[in-house]
Structure formats: C-alpha cells, structure tokens
Amino acid sequence: MTPGSHDPSPTPSDPAAGLEVTDLDVLMVCSGNTCRSPMAMALLDHHLRRRGVLARVHSAGTLGWGGPATANSVTVLAERGIALDHHMSRRIDAGMVVGADLVLGMTRDHVGGSLIHDPTAVDRAFIIGEVVRLAERVGPPEPGRPLRDWTTELAARREPGRPPGRLADEVADPVGEPLDVYRRTAERLDGLTEAIADLLVGSMRHQPTA
Template identity: 40%
Template structure:
C-alpha cells in the first residue's frame, strides 16, 4: 500500500493542493502516510488560490499553509503513487521520470480516467464545480491507499 502520495497539476495552486488537503484529511488516522503536491509549471512560492481555499473552507478543510512547488524527477521517484489531473500531465510526468511509469495514474482513474478541469481564472463557480470531482476521485482511491492494521 502507498505510503507517499504525490498529486500533480499545472500551477500547484488550485487542483493539486485541494486534492492534497482532502486526501490528507481522509488519511488523518494513518500518520505513516505522506500526501504532497507539486506542479508541472508551478507558480513557485505562491499560496493556494483564494477561491480554492474558500471552497475547501466551505467543506471544513484548509490548505492555508500550502506553498506551490515545482515537480522534479526526485519527487516522482520518491513517491509510491503519483496522481495527475489530466491525461496530458501523465505524459509529462512519464517523460520526467520514465522509470516511474508504473506508479503514475490519473486522479480520476476510477471514474473512467476523467480529466479534472483547471478552474484557474474561471471564477468561483468553476472552483465549486471541480471540488466534488476531486473529492469523488480521492474517495475512489482510498481503498487502494488506506493501509489496514
């Protein structure tokens, strides 16, 4: 079972930190699991987008301490499971770390490999629409991540 999960999007300020916060919350009783996120073209050093944080807060969660960071081959190789938001992200990740192909998947894999659209710059409604998609995708991964004692 995975112990270190890495979630990837483009800027690492909307989707991936949202998924990170949701998954970290769901795995809170599993302190040996580590959940992280990064971006393919990260807005390095930036906090989570305020609209993404508002949607998280509406669900009792927060990523207020999040700081965007750039993906690297070392981050990919150090993870047990890498989850991407879109199909095009899969290819970029596989190019960065070709030996890690077997642990790189779509976050929406269990929903027929759906792409989770980027809400950045599209207003509050886009963030509200994406949240349940991310939440459902995280929920579908739980049985494959959660380690039973």
C-alpha cells in the same frame, strides 16, 4: 514541512493522533500547483486521516507558478473544514516522482510531465480519475503485497498503444473561473480522493510500499 505537502506527523490536536503512520507516498500533479493538485492533496490527506491513516500526501506542478493556492481554492476547502492557506506552489522534480508510490495527475499532460522526470514511473502514474476507474476492474490492493504490485496491475488494464486514461478521467483547470466552478472542481476531487482513500486504507496497514 516542505511547501506543497501535508505534514503526516500526528500532533496532540490532530484527530488522527495515535493512529497508524504509514510510509505511503502519494504525489498529486497539475500545472501551476495552485488549484487542482493542492486541493486533491488536502482532500486525500483529509480522507485518509478520517480513516485513521497518516501518509505523505504532497503536490507539485509541471510549471510550478510559485505563490500560494488561489483564493478560491482556499475558500472552497475552508467550506469543507480543510485548511489550504499555508500551501505554497512548487515545481515537480525527479526526486518527488522517484519517491512516490502513486503519482496522480489531473490530466494526461500531467502524467506525461511526471514521466519526463522518471520514465520508470509509467506503471504508478495515472490520471486521478483513471486510477479509480481501473480499480473498479482490478479491485483494491491486496493486504500484505507492495502497493506498486497493485499499480502495475492497474497499468496493465490500460488500452495498449494509447495515451494513459480517457478525457473523462481528467479534472479541468478552474483557474480564473468563478467560485461556483471551483466548488464543482472540489466536489469532483472530493469524490475521487474519497474513493482512493477507501481503496488504499485497508492495504496500507502492515505492508511494504515498495
């Protein structure tokens, strides 16, 4: 397993062992890859597994500060029964973006930082809250169609000539803040990643992802 990722392979002790392994690749992006994106990665992985789906969910930072997740990130996810103590920060690169079916940045800057590595990802890179908001208008992915068809439909609903998303779609950086701020960040990310898991899970079965 590479740093900044959750291993999608089932193990005998895995509650999702024996359930469906998909080719879906979701990349979470923030700045240092020590707070928001690793929490979002672990939470989405958790929600997908609870729904019986295993996918590649990984994360990176536009800066990639190096080192483990912050102690508060580890603590607030441990409170939810999710381990983050083995995470190691890494910097985003072109291969990560090119290979991802869905790129989810915590802010506009993270979407822009992802597109520097692969400008063609413009129709599959979103602020994390943006993809949930747009999906309320478009609906979930259609089973049997490539996921990237759905992301293209989402991107088409953006306001033309404007930066991606809205300020309300962003997730603020909790780094350096007390534990209660991290808890609020985790709560926000938990709701968003659960909504994304609900959107994805039905359509991921027996369909191509590219």
